[in-house]
Amino acid sequence: MKIITTIIRLLYPEKKPHIGSFSSHIEAPCISLTLEDVHCYKKKSFDAILAPEFSENYFALVRPGGFLVLQNSKESPSAVTFENYTIMRQPCITDNDTLSVRAAVLWSNLNLYFSDDRGIESQMLVEHCLQENTSFLYTFPEKKMTLKEDCLLQTLLEKRQQRIPISYILQCKNFMSLSFAVDENVLIPRPETELIVEYVMETYQRQEICGLDLATGSGCIAISILHYLPQAFFVASDLSFAALQKAKENAIVNGVYERIRLVNGDMLQPFDAHQQFDVIVSNPPYIAFHDYENLCPELKYEPQMALTAEEDGLYFYRTILEAAYGYLKPGGELIMEMGYLQFPQIKAMIPKELQFKDVIKDHAGIDRVIIVESKF
Structure with missing residues (x-):
């Protein structure tokens, strides 16, 4: 049976595994046992035991680090379900x-x-x-x-x-070939967001630009741009002070802290209209509130304020687009990540002072990044 093969593969290859089974119909290289045999064998003597249900008596026959395999058993804490079997492992001692x-x-x-x-x-x-x-x-x-x-x-x-995301467990995430520290206070960087960085790198290479990153979170967008464009300077804002602390940590580790200014505030609110930038980038919250409950369990560990927004997820696009003109230099660009099927609605929001320039599709062919530029 495949389950027996799997268990044998889990054991050390240099020795023949000692496996016992209380299931008579299983054809496998193991010792057939009956309930009467429980008290005959030395405790903790088997590498693995196959049994129809959980019992401390069965588990007592498994050596430290060994496995108890249960047939048609319900899941239990610290157990693994695999092909209608539940696998439990004895804690190691040495x-x-x-x-x-x-x-x-x-x-x-x-x-x-x-x-x-x-x-x-x-x-x-x-x-x-x-x-x-x-x-x-x-x-x-x-x-x-x-x-x-x-x-x-x-x-x-x-x-x-x-279902805690592995990036939170390991407390780091790779993005644009750089390592970023992450925790439950910041959104985990996604491969799709790299499209923003790649566009800025290609468009503004060897140029001295001043950029603004809205809702910076871990700082992955601004910090990556600064890493690959040594002439660039960025201002990055976030409503969460804890997120800014993580962005500061990432800026220091990736060697760009001297070229970034971190500002605590909601989107464009902390800035005066006379502050103008060559480029504004953002991956704003874009999930509708009514879709939040249907998200996968892993996403529920990420900060909801970095995920969801009013107006069916479009609130921050409207807010940014309405105000962006006053913060962009003539010909400056606004580059934002979008959610699935949001492109037509966001494009329709563009005010007369700005004009649509381009849309970038992700590897799945979904419209993912919108580029808007200032007319004047």
């Missing part, structure tokens, strides 16, 4: 009980059965526990984890099973 690197990745993959990115996430979690990179996983697959690393992995897996 370094002899731990998983190998290869087994740790596979065990993580099973734990993350709900994630479409479980393959990548499994590697990321193991790399984090080992403080190593991906090449290490492939070079030393049979190296055993230490007790501390194994226990940390289990803790992180339990957090991910609560």
